[in-house]
Amino acid sequence: xxRKFALTVAAVLLVSSHIVVESLAANETRVLEWIExxxxxxxxxxxxxxxxxxxxxxxxPEPFQxxxxxxxxxxxxxxxxxxxxxIETDGExxxxxxxxxxxxxxxxxxxxxxxxxxxxxxxxxxxxxxxxWDAFWMEGQLNIEEISNSTADSAYTMDVSxxxxx
Amino acid sequence: xxxxxLALRSLNNRRFxxxxxxxxxxxxxxxxxxxxxxRSEVRExxxxxxxxxxxxxxxxxxxxxxxxxxxxxxxxxxxxxxxESFTALSDLPEVAWSVPISLGDAYQGYRVVGTQAxxxxxxxxxxxxxxxxAQGKRFDDLFDVVLGHQVxxxxxxxxGQELVLAHGTANVSLQSHDNLPFTVSGILAPxxxxxxxxxxxxxxxxxxxxxxxxxxxxxxxxxxxxxQARAIADRLTPDSVTAILLGLTSRSAVFGLxxxxxxxxxxxxxxxxxxxALQQLWRITGLAEQILRVVAGLVVLAGLLGMLTVLLTTLNxxxxxxxxxxxxxxxxxxxxxxxxxxxxxxxxxGILLGLALATLVQALAAPWLLSTVGVNIAVAWPSALxxxxxxxxxxxxxIVGAVPALLAYRRTLADGMQVRM
Numbered sequence: 091x092x093r094k095f096a097l098t099v100a101a102v103l104l105v106s107s108h109i110v111v112e113s114l115a116a117n118e119t120r121v122l123e124w125i126e127x128x129x130x131x132x133x134x135x136x137x138x139x140x141x142x143x144x145x146x147x148x149x150x151p152e153p154f155q156x157x158x159x160x161x162x163x164x165x166x167x168x169x170x171x172x173x174x175x176x177i178e179t180d181g182e183x184x185x186x187x188x189x190x191x192x193x194x195x196x197x198x199x200x201x202x203x204x205x206x207x208x209x210x211x212x213x214x215x216x217x218x219x220x221x222x223w224d225a226f227w228m229e230g231q232l233n234i235e236e237i238s239n240s241t242a243d244s245a246y247t248m249d250v251s252x253x254x255x256x
Numbered sequence: 257x258x259x260x261x262l263a264l265r266s267l268n269n270r271r272f273x274x275x276x277x278x279x280x281x282x283x284x285x286x287x288x289x290x291x292x293x294x295r296s297e298v299r300e301x302x303x304x305x306x307x308x309x310x311x312x313x314x315x316x317x318x319x320x321x322x323x324x325x326x327x328x329x330x331x332x333x334x335x336x337x338x339x340e341s342f343t344a345l346s347d348l349p350e351v352a353w354s355v356p357i358s359l360g361d362a363y364q365g366y367r368v369v370g371t372q373a374x375x376x377x378x379x380x381x382x383x384x385x386x387x388x389x390a391q392g393k394r395f396d397d398l399f400d401v402v403l404g405h406q407v408x409x410x411x412x413x414x415x416g417q418e419l420v421l422a423h424g425t426a427n428v429s430l431q432s433h434d435n436l437p438f439t440v441s442g443i444l445a446p447x448x449x450x451x452x453x454x455x456x457x458x459x460x461x462x463x464x465x466x467x468x469x470x471x472x473x474x475x476x477x478x479x480x481x482x483x484q485a486r487a488i489a490d491r492l493t494p495d496s497v498t499a500i501l502l503g504l505t506s507r508s509a510v511f512g513l514x515x516x517x518x519x520x521x522x523x524x525x526x527x528x529x530x531x532x533a534l535q536q537l538w539r540i541t542g543l544a545e546q547i548l549r550v551v552a553g554l555v556v557l558a559g560l561l562g563m564l565t566v567l568l569t570t571l572n573x574x575x576x577x578x579x580x581x582x583x584x585x586x587x588x589x590x591x592x593x594x595x596x597x598x599x600x601x602x603x604x605x606g607i608l609l610g611l612a613l614a615t616l617v618q619a620l621a622a623p624w625l626l627s628t629v630g631v632n633i634a635v636a637w638p639s640a641l642x643x644x645x646x647x648x649x650x651x652x653x654x655i656v657g658a659v660p661a662l663l664a665y666r667r668t669l670a671d672g673m674q675v676r677m
Contacts (some may be wrong), residue, residue: 155512157508175529175531175532176531176532176534176535177310177507177529177531178307178308178383178384179303179307179383179531180383181303181304181307181381181382181383181385182300182303182304183296183299183300183302183303183304186383188531189507189510189511191511201515202511202512202514202515203511204512205506205508205509205511205512208508208511210507210508219303219535221535222531222532222535223539237505237506237508243506245506245507245508
């Protein structure tokens with residue numbers, strides 16, 4: 091009886107330690123969901139806001155905007171998938187700075203994503219221009235940058251260490 | 257005598273056919289290099305041309321077209337943006353700076369751009385480089401004009417030069433605003449962008465040019481002279497501008513603002529992110545690029561096949577030569593090596609000559625491309641990729657040489673010493 095119990099304990103320990111090891115390995119770079127970039131209070135407001143959107147009229151209401159960020163994410167190294175919107179090149183047509191956005195293109199059917207659903211990526215070294223119609227995994231250190239002191243608005247930027255095809 | 261020495265002498269003996277072969281390869285390589293170089297240089301030239309501008313706003317149109325006429329001076333604007341929309345946009349809290357652009361006039365084929373002094377401050381090219389004034393200053397007086405580098409150089413104009421601007425964007429204009437001469441106040445430093453190809457005047461001057469032109473043609477006596485125009489300069493606010501360049505206080509507001517401009521109900525407007533419009537432009541031109549590359553590749557293949565033909569046909573004529581070499585103790589393998597060495601030499605000579613040809617054509621075509629397309633083509637050292645391609649072509653040349661080498665190898669074994677005349 092005692093022996094059986096000991097065996098069970100050992101087995102449980104073994105399995106759980108295995109899980110811990112596995113989850114540690116998986117945590118090496120955290121894969122971020124876009125919605126995690128938005129504070130809970132904002133995403134609730136967003137949900138309520140979009141429930142009321144009337145898409146039928148000519149006078150579409152102002153799209154939901156949110157310049158609030160999640161402070162815990164500052165300095166985290168994360169991996170996030172998205173589409174590239176090129177902003178700055180190095181003068182030779184190589185990509186230097188860009189927005190990573192959750193869906194492709196300047197969508198004309200629905201409002202654009204709020205500011206906290208964009209990440210402004212900066213590359214240390216310019217890379218050959220990527221295709222804006224392809225999805226990419228972006229990895230690097232996420233930072234939060236103040237936009238204006240008066241309104242406490244902020245936005246995400248990333249020191250991009252790698253940008254690879256999704 | 258060494259093997260390379262023998263090969264060189266043998267080639268010298270057949271110099272006419274051989275130089276034609278080298279020329280064939282050189283032309284095909286030249287075409288390939290030219291296509292590759294122009295492709296990357298044109299792309300680079302386009303990307304250099306606009307930097308630091310977050311949004312371009314114009315009348316409702318396709319993004320590529322708006323980008324082409326506002327920045328590159330290509331194509332015609334579809335419509336104008338009202339002055340009210342311009343001031344409304346400029347007053348938005350998220351707009352850090354706004355620069356209006358008015359097009360529609362030309363001077364000897366160069367575009368005349370009506371803008372504000374902010375243009376010189378905010379316009380950026382290449383790696384966010386600001387414009388520099390090489391000589392003189394920005395426009396100060398109503399009838400001051402600032403010349404792009406190429407405009408000044410081509411026309412041979414210096415500071416203080418007087419010029420008469422014309423209405424319309426044709427190279428030759430039948431109707432000049434000759435009652436209003438402009439004076440060159442400044443000349444911009446070279447940028448390698450379409451800025452070099454344009455003349456810059458103030459918005460008020462652009463408006464003054466068209467005083468009395470309200471019906472499309474000048475009414476006799478309705479056009480003021482210079483002093484009359486200066487007297488009313490502060491009232492010369494245009495009704496509309498062609499396009500607006502915007503810089504934002506925060507880049508993260510760019511998508512929101514773009515959406516609001518596109519949905520603006522007072523006027524049909526389009527806002528474009530320059531980076532996106534450039535990519536759309538490449539998507540359109542991408543197919544043509546691919547076709548050019550395939551054609552260039554096929555031409556290189558034809559060049560190499562031409563070399564194979566020449567080597568094979570001369571092989572028969574060189575039986576005597578081979579026999580003598582064999583008689584003097586050359587092994588079949590050495591004879592095969594001789595032929596491969598020849599082929600390698602021809603391919604290398606063709607590649608080098610082709611590179612030289614392409615560079616020459618590029619240097620000659622650069623000024624023409626700059627003045628017609630407004631894109632600066634620098635004669636650049638071939639990229640790593642191009643060197644790799646050329647290396648592979650050279651290897652292909654060696655493989656082509658292996659065909660006659662194999663034939664010669666087998667033949668010299670079979671009939672090396674027989675003399676059949």
